[in-house]
Structures are given as C-alpha cells and as structure tokens.
Amino acid sequence: xxxxxxxxxxxxxxxxxxxxxxxxxxxxxxxxxxxxxxxxxxxxxxxxxxxxxxxxxxxxxxxxxxxxxxxxxxxxxxxxxxxxxxxxxxxxxxxxxxxxxxxxxxxxxxxxxxxxxxxxxxxxxxxxxxxxxxxxxxxxxxxxxxxxxxxxxxxxxxxxxxxxxxxxxxxxxxxxxxxxxxxxxxxxxxxxxxxxxxxxxxxxxxxxxxxxxxxxxxxxxxxxxxxxxxxxxxxxxxxxxxxxxxxxxxxxxxxxxxxxxxxxxxxxxxxxxxxxxxxxxxxxxxxxxxxxxxxxxxxxxxxxxxxxxxxxxxxxxxxxxxxxxxxxxxxxxxxxxxxxxxxxxxxxxxxxxxxxxxxxxxxxxxxxxxxxxxxxxxxxxxxxxxxxxxxxxxxxxxxxxxxxxxxxxxxxxxxxxxxxxxxxxxxxxxxxxxxxxxxxxxxxxxxxxxxxxxxxxxxxxxxxxxxxxxxxxxxxxxxxxxxxxxxxxxxxxxxxxxxxxxxxxxxxxxxxxxxxxxxxxxxxxxxxxxxxxxxxxxxxxxxxxxxx
Amino acid sequence: xxxxxxxxxxxxxxxxxxxxxxxxxxxxxxxxxxxxxxxxxxxxxxxxxxxxxxxxxxxxxxxxxxxxxxxxxxxxxxxxxxxxxxxxxxxxxxxxxxxxxxxxxxxxxxxxxxxxxxxxxxxxxxxxxxxxxxxxxxxxxxxxxxxxxxxxxxxxxxxxxxxxxxxxxxxxxxxxxxxxxxxxxxxxxxxxxxxxxxxxxxxxxxxxxxxxxxxxxxxxxxxxxxxxxxxxxxxxxxxxxxxxxxxxxxxxxxxxxxxxxxxxxxxxxxxxxxxxxxxxxxxxxxxxxxxxxxxxxxxxxxxxxxxxxxxxxxxxxxxxxxx
Numbered sequence: 001x002x003x004x005x006x007x008x009x010x011x012x013x014x015x016x017x018x019x020x021x022x023x024x025x026x027x028x029x030x031x032x033x034x035x036x037x038x039x040x041x042x043x044x045x046x047x048x049x050x051x052x053x054x055x056x057x058x059x060x061x062x063x064x065x066x067x068x069x070x071x072x073x074x075x076x077x078x079x080x081x082x083x084x085x086x087x088x089x090x091x092x093x094x095x096x097x098x099x100x101x102x103x104x105x106x107x108x109x110x111x112x113x114x115x116x117x118x119x120x121x122x123x124x125x126x127x128x129x130x131x132x133x134x135x136x137x138x139x140x141x142x143x144x145x146x147x148x149x150x151x152x153x154x155x156x157x158x159x160x161x162x163x164x165x166x167x168x169x170x171x172x173x174x175x176x177x178x179x180x181x182x183x184x185x186x187x188x189x190x191x192x193x194x195x196x197x198x199x200x201x202x203x204x205x206x207x208x209x210x211x212x213x214x215x216x217x218x219x220x221x222x223x224x225x226x227x228x229x230x231x232x233x234x235x236x237x238x239x240x241x242x243x244x245x246x247x248x249x250x251x252x253x254x255x256x257x258x259x260x261x262x263x264x265x266x267x268x269x270x271x272x273x274x275x276x277x278x279x280x281x282x283x284x285x286x287x288x289x290x291x292x293x294x295x296x297x298x299x300x301x302x303x304x305x306x307x308x309x310x311x312x313x314x315x316x317x318x319x320x321x322x323x324x325x326x327x328x329x330x331x332x333x334x335x336x337x338x339x340x341x342x343x344x345x346x347x348x349x350x351x352x353x354x355x356x357x358x359x360x361x362x363x364x365x366x367x368x369x370x371x372x373x374x375x376x377x378x379x380x381x382x383x384x385x386x387x388x389x390x391x392x393x394x395x396x397x398x399x400x401x402x403x404x405x406x407x408x409x410x411x412x413x414x415x416x417x418x419x420x421x422x423x424x425x426x427x428x429x430x431x432x433x434x435x436x437x438x439x440x441x442x443x444x445x446x447x448x449x450x451x452x453x454x455x456x457x458x459x460x461x462x463x464x465x466x467x468x469x470x471x472x473x474x475x476x477x478x479x480x481x482x483x484x485x486x487x488x489x490x491x492x493x494x495x496x497x498x499x500x501x502x503x504x505x506x507x508x509x510x511x512x513x514x515x516x517x518x519x520x521x522x523x524x525x526x527x528x529x530x531x532x533x534x535x536x537x538x539x540x541x542x543x544x545x546x547x548x
Numbered sequence: 549x550x551x552x553x554x555x556x557x558x559x560x561x562x563x564x565x566x567x568x569x570x571x572x573x574x575x576x577x578x579x580x581x582x583x584x585x586x587x588x589x590x591x592x593x594x595x596x597x598x599x600x601x602x603x604x605x606x607x608x609x610x611x612x613x614x615x616x617x618x619x620x621x622x623x624x625x626x627x628x629x630x631x632x633x634x635x636x637x638x639x640x641x642x643x644x645x646x647x648x649x650x651x652x653x654x655x656x657x658x659x660x661x662x663x664x665x666x667x668x669x670x671x672x673x674x675x676x677x678x679x680x681x682x683x684x685x686x687x688x689x690x691x692x693x694x695x696x697x698x699x700x701x702x703x704x705x706x707x708x709x710x711x712x713x714x715x716x717x718x719x720x721x722x723x724x725x726x727x728x729x730x731x732x733x734x735x736x737x738x739x740x741x742x743x744x745x746x747x748x749x750x751x752x753x754x755x756x757x758x759x760x761x762x763x764x765x766x767x768x769x770x771x772x773x774x775x776x777x778x779x780x781x782x783x784x785x786x787x788x789x790x791x792x793x794x795x796x797x798x799x800x801x802x803x804x805x806x807x808x809x810x811x812x813x814x815x816x817x818x819x820x821x822x823x824x825x826x827x828x829x830x831x832x833x834x835x836x837x838x839x840x841x842x843x844x845x846x847x848x849x850x851x852x853x854x855x856x857x858x859x860x861x862x863x864x865x866x867x868x869x870x871x
Contacts, residue, residue, distance in 0.1 A: 059724045061724060139629070142631045221620055234588070234717075235813060237717040238732075238740060239718075239814070240719040242720060319629060320628050320629060323628050339648070407726050494713050502690040503693060506689070508644065
C-alpha cells in the first residue's frame with residue numbers, strides 16, 4: 001500500500017472536494033503547471049547529476065543519473081526475464097487478491113453480520129507488516145506462491161473497502177425501482193449495486209496495481225528463485241555497484257507507476273471520470289447493532305477468525321510442524337517449551353528497542369506529513385516540486401538504498417527515524433492535505449475578515465476542522481511506522497524486532513520467526529485500535545464524523 | 549501453493565501420459581531428484597552446473613531439479629518441507645537445529661573442506677587477525693553470526709569489544725570506510741573490491757580455530773532411507789562434475805553465461821576468480837565431498853566453543869563410501 005495515496009496526489013484528482021485539493025489548480029493554469037513541473041524536474045536532475053558526478057554525497061554512494069542510465073543500458077539483457085517474472089507474480093496476485101476482495105466486499109456490503117465477523121481479519125490484513133509476513137510465507141509455500149500471496153495481500157484491503165463503499169453509496173431510488181418490479185436480492189446486486197460500485201472498484205484496482213508489484217518484489221527478496229526484480233536486486237547487492245541497484249530500484253518504480261497508469265486509463269475509458277479514492281483505513285462493520293450479548297459474541301468470533309484461518313491453512317497445506325507453527329505451536333514455543341524463558345527474554349528485549357522507536361517514528365512521520373500538508377496550503381508550488389522525489393521514496397525498494405542510507409545516517413537511531421518517516425509520511429500527508437483543502441471557505445472568510453494571519457487561520461479554523469483527517473492519517477501511519485522501524489533494524493542497525501527476525505533465520509529458530517510475525521501483527525492491530533478509541537472519543541465530543 | 553502444486557500435478561500427468569504407451573521403458577525412466585542450492589547461481593555451484601550440462605545426472609538415472617538459493621533462503625527449510633531431497637548448508641546452523649530442535653538431519657558430505665568464510669577488510673585499513681577486530685565495526689550476515697561468535701571466543705576476544713552490525717551483502721559500506729571489515733566468502737568479495745579500485749585483505753575463520761566445513765551436504769533421515777540409491781547417484785555425478793570443473797577453473801564458467809548465470813548480473817571474470825580461489829578449499833585426496841575422521845573431530849571441537857555439542861553420529865560417512 002505504499003503508492004496508492006502517493007499516486008493519488010500526483011494525479012491531482014479532486015473528486016468530492018468542494019474547493020479542490022492542494023494540487024487541484026484551475027484549468028487555465030494547467031499549461032503553466034506542466035511547464036513548471038518540467039522545469040523543476042530538470043533542475044532536480046541537474047542537481048542530482050552534479051552531486052553524483054562529483055561524488056559529493058557519501059563519497060560517491062549516490063550515483064549520477066547518467067551513470068544509472070549507462071549501467072541500465074549495459075545490463076539491458078538481464079532485465080526482460082526479471083521484469084517478466086515480477087510481472088507474473090504481481091499479475092496473478094492482482095487477479096486473485098482483487099477477485100477475493102470484490103467477493104468479500106459484496107458479502108460485507110450485503111451482510112452487516114459478515115462485515116462484523118470479518119472485521120478482525122480485515123484489520124489484521126490492513127495492519128500486517130509485509131516484512132514480517134514474507135518469511136513465514138516462504139516457509140509455508142513454495143515456488144511463485146509467496147510472491148502471489150504477498151501481492152494479493154497488498155491488493156485486498158483497498159479493493160475490498162472500495163467495493164463496500166461503492167455498493168453502500170448506491171442510489172436508493174434505483175434500488176426501489178428494481179424492488180418495485182419484484183427484483184430479488186441477486187437482481188438488485190447484479191442490476192444496480194455492482195454497476196453503481198464499478199467506478200469505486202475501478203479506482204480501488206488502480207491503487208491496488210502498484211501494490212501488487214511491490215508485494216511481489218518484496219516476496220522475491222526472501223523466496224529464492226532466479227528471476228524477478230527483487231531476486232535481481234538481492235543478487236546484485238554483492239557487486240558494490242550503486243548504479244546497478246538504483247537502476248533496478250527505478251525499474252521497480254517504473255513498473256508500479258505503469259501499473260497505476262494502465263488502470264487509470266481503463267477507468268477513464270469505462271467511467272469517463274477519475275474518481276478520487278483516498279485509502280480507506282476503516283474496515284466495514286464497525287457499527288454494532290443488536291443486543292450486547294450478540295455484539296460480544298460477534299466481536300469474539302471476529303477476533304478468533306484470523307487465528308482459525310491461520311490454523312486451517314496450515315492443516316490443509318500439511319506443512320511440517322517444525323517449520324510451520326500453528327497458533328498452538330507459537331503459544332507452546334513462547335510459554336511452555338523448555339526454551340520459552342529464553343524466547344521471552346529475547347522477544348521482550350527486542351520489543352523494548354522497537355516499540356519506543358515506533359512511537360517516536362510515528363510521531364515524527366505525522367509531524368513531517370502535517371508540516372508538508374500545511375506547506376502545501378501556503379506554498380503549493382514548492383510542495384509540488386517535491387512530489388517526484390517523494391513518489392520515488394514510496395516505490396523504490398529500500399534495500400537498494402541501504403548503503404547510501406547507512407553512509408549518510410550511520411547505524412543509530414537517526415537512520416531508524418528517517419527510514420520510518422519516509423515510509424510513514426506519504427499516505428498521512430495526502431490525507432491531511434485533503435482535510436486541510438476541505439476546510440469550509442465560509443469559516444476561513446470569517447477569521448480573514450477580522451484580519452487573521454495565515455497562521456491564525458490555521459490554528460483557529462483549518463486544524464480543528466481537519467481533525468477527522470488527522471485521525472485517518474494516524475490510522476494509516478500506525479502499521480507503516482512499525483514496518484519502517486523493522487526495515488531499518490533489519491537493514492542497518494541490527495537491533496529490535498527486525499534484527500530478531502533476521503537472526504532467527506540464521507539460527508533456524510522457526511518458532512521465533514513465527515512469533516515475530518504474529519507479535520508484529522498484534523502490535524499493529526493494537527495501536528490501530530487505540531487510535532480508533534481515541535478518535536471516537538475526541539470526535540464525538542466535537543460532534544464530528546470520522547473521515548475515510 | 550496453487551502454482552507449484554498445479555505445476556507438479558501437471559508435470560506428473562504429462563509424465564504419466566508420456567510413459568503410459570511404453571511401459572517397457574519405464575524402468576529406465578529417470579527419477580526426479582530436487583536439489584536446493586544455498587546461494588544464487590555463481591561459481592560456488594559450477595560443479596553441479598557442469599554435471600547437469602554434460603548429462604551426468606541423466607546417466608545416473610536422475611531427473612535433477614535445481615533450486616537456486618539466495619541470502620534469505622534457508623536451505624534446511626526446503627528439505628524439511630519436502631521441496632528438496634538434498635541441500636547444502638552451513639554446518640553450524642544445521643547442527644544447532646539438530647541439537648536444539650531435534651531436526652532429523654544427516655550430514656553426508658562436505659563441499660568445502662575449509663569454510664571459505666572469512667573477515668574481509670581493505671588493505672589500507674587491514675584486519676589481519678581476530679585481535680585486530682577489537683574496537684572495530686564488523687558487518688556480519690545473520691546466517692553467520694554463530695560462526696563469528698565462535699571465532700571470537702576461540703581467539704579469546706569478548707564479543708562486546710567488537711561492534712557487530714548487519715551485513716546486507718553489499719561491500720559498498722566497506723569500500724567507503726563506513727565499516728572496517730565484513731564477513732563474506734573470501735573467494736568472491738576481494739574481486740568485487742578490486743573492481744571498485746581498492747585492494748582487499750582477508751583471512752579465513754578456519755585458520756583461526758573455527759575449523760568447520762561449509763556447504764555441507766545434508767539430507768533428512770527419512771530421505772536417506774527412502775532415496776539412498778539416488779543420493780549416491782547424485783554425489784557420484786556431482787563429484788565427476790566438480791573434478792572436471794576444477795581441473796581447469798577458467799574453462800567452464802563461460803559456458804554457463806547464457807544458461808545458469810543468465811540474469812545474475814555477475815561477470816564471467818568474477819566467476820573464474822571465484823572458481824580458482826575455491827579450488828584449494830575443496831580438494832581432498834579422497835575425492836570431493838570426503839569427510840575424514842580428523843576433520844569431523846575438528847568440526848565438533850570448533851562448535852563446542854560456542855556451546856553447540858555436536859556428536860559424531862550427526863555425520864554419516866557411509867554414503868560416500870558407496871560412491
């Protein structure tokens with residue numbers, strides 16, 4: 001889910017926004033905007049070229065763009081096979097993930113009970129850090145399957161929630177017409193609801209497409225196999241050739257962008273409009289109806305469901321118990337086995353390093369996103385020029401940048417913080433910018449009429465009015481902050497959960513690999529739930545509705 | 549799961565369909581044999597590539613499926629999961645898994661008599677022996693943490709005196725001086741460092757007391773019982789491939805350029821360097837893969853230094869006797 005909102009911002013969509021997003025510019029300015037974007041890109045490339053050419057950054061660890069191109073050209077024979085393999089994993093995952101997502105979305109839209117039952121599973125899928133899941137997928141499945149599964153997981157949440165939103169926004173009157181003619185539930189779905197949801201579903205697919213590419217690449221890192229951009233990147237690490245790594249990273253970025261572009265085109269063709277879909281960070285089924293007993297029963301069942309699915313999957317696959325741990329297996333490893341104390345000690349020590357950094361990183365990422373969103377209101381031009389760089393940070397595999405990052409930032413807390421900010425800020429920024437853009441003009445005019453400075457306007461009107469978006473941004477930031485910290489720990493610092501996961505592989509400590517995966521998902525879900533509780537409390541006090 | 553299962557089923561059906569009309573020939577049909585390598589396709593596996601290309605596995609009645617490895621592939625997982633019949637491992641992790649988790653592994657041979665893993669540093673900031681590491685920053689891949697801890701312990705160095713950071717197999721931080729040394733194959737990295745315009749210096753962990761094999765040939769006890777004949781055939785064909793390859797290390801890497809090495813992004817000169825450097829670490833008068841009693845004892849002793857109590861019974865030398 002790295003690119004969705006990023007691309008949303010780049011596309012400058014303004015659907016549903018009364019006064020345009022910070023990127024929406026009046027039509028007459030479009031030509032100028034294109035020129036200034038081109039000019040800024042050119043300046044950026046020249047600066048990059050100079051920095052790279054004269055080895056000004058980290059003693060030459062940042063290659064000049066021309067070096068990257070030259071290297072790409074001399075490697076051109078290698079690329080087709082790798083791109084093809086990544087394409088296969090991503091497209092199969094895209095088909096499976098979105099197929100399931102649309103079916104699930106329909107089910108959740110039609111049946112509120114199903115939506116409430118599926119909530120635990122949906123939140124878990126939304127919050128899971130792919131870096132922790134990838135190793136257990138590789139242990140459980142073989143061949144291309146880990147890539148397909150991770151790509152499918154990357155697609156599922158976006159498309160599922162887009163489907164639910166689309167169906168629930170169906171025009172009531174059209175439903176009434178079909179009902180009046182005696183239409184069955186199925187007829188309603190077929191004739192009205194799915195058609196009405198199509199634009200939303202297509203918008204979901206557009207966001208899911210780059211996520212599928214990134215999911216496949218991530219699984220290639222750990223999955224073996226000779227081909228795929230991820231495999232190529234891993235294989236090229238030992239070459240001490242930053243230009244090659246950047247070439248592969250940029251090829252991955254290009255694939256993600258093309259995947260996005262293709263679906264944007266299809267969407268424009270089919271619906272004659274591009275709908276803005278901000279990343280939904282709320283699974284369906286949050287409202288509870290019915291008696292307290294049934295609410296509690298459904299909530300418990302919804303929490304149990306992810307564990308049941310996990311257990312069933314392993315039973316069906318028949319993967320040996322030594323490498324594939326069931327929920328009982330993880331419990332046994334962590335609490336009953338003779339090595340349980342040692343496992344607990346190592347886990348707690350790792351959590352003690354990871355959790356504080358996650359909170360700090362999340363706060364820093366949100367602060368950065370907020371500052372950027374404010375800047376985009378005050379100085380939209382500067383923020384727009386920053387967007388191409390921001391986009392690359394969202395789609396470029398961080399492994400390719402590790403040498404550069406450790407050379408620039410060392411291997412201490414600062415490298416963790418920067419990696420976490422870069423992983424966290426973008427979706428949060430787009431959501432916040434959207435919130436600030438939707439502030440009522442009338443309210444702003446009032447304070448302006450009293451001569452308020454831009455800062456006072458923000459403080460008195462814009463910030464309080466966009467609170468729902470701040471919480472939506474927090475919900476997006478929670479799982480990504482943990483992901484960012486674990487990536488940094490794994491690649492650079494050798495501390496915390498990220499390192500524990502990595503080292504457990506070296507020790508063949510399968511129990512710990514599963515434990516880290518499960519604990520990281522649980523932490524993500526827990527943080528997410530905490531944000532939801534605070535959000536409900538604060539917004540209810542102010543009489544506001546949650547955003548997205 | 550879908551993919552591989554479907555593919556396997558599909559292949560199975562195809563195989564069945566192909567053999568059905570000619571049942572008489574079934575006896576000579578090759579047996580499928582899956583081999584999980586421990587790294588991406590490079591000269592480390594040249595002997596197997598050669599044996600496959602020259603048809604030595606086919607002659608031995610095997611239909612070899614070669615599974616490439618990589619930094620994040622745990623070879624042992626493949627044989628536990630039944631994806632592979634035989635694999636190459638680092639003996640320390642394998643033995644630790646046997647001791648601590650009761651993993652049903654048997655070590656039946658060793659590709660490297662001397663572990664090629666060593667400490668690589670730049671000649672201008674040389675680390676020539678374990679003692680030089682004190683106060684320095686050493687990058688270690690997660691799979692080699694045990695080995696490094698053992699080497700430090702044997703050399704009487706407190707682990708806390710060395711700043712150990714993760715190594716992501718990219719020598720750039722070493723070349724740029726961000727780290728002082730890294731743990732890697734000494735048969736490979738010095739070439740890369742030279743390409744980047746620096747001189748490398750290195751020493752083997754083996755030469756400082758950590759006397760273990762590497763790329764130990766490992767099977768599960770179950771497969772050893774069920775497929776002993778095939779395992780012997782595999783070792784025999786592989787030994788033939790290796791002997792031919794090592795006779796002239798410069799001869800064969802180029803023949804794999806468009807097949808085995810395709811898409812790895814490594815140069816053939818690099819593979820020739822690797823192939824030449826690994827020769828003395830592999831050769832044994834009793835043949836490739838041979839494990840002498842003294843060498844096994846040295847392995848057990850080295851692992852004892854890090855508290856891993858290996859036993860002689862983890863090593864099974866009887867399979868190679870049949871080769």
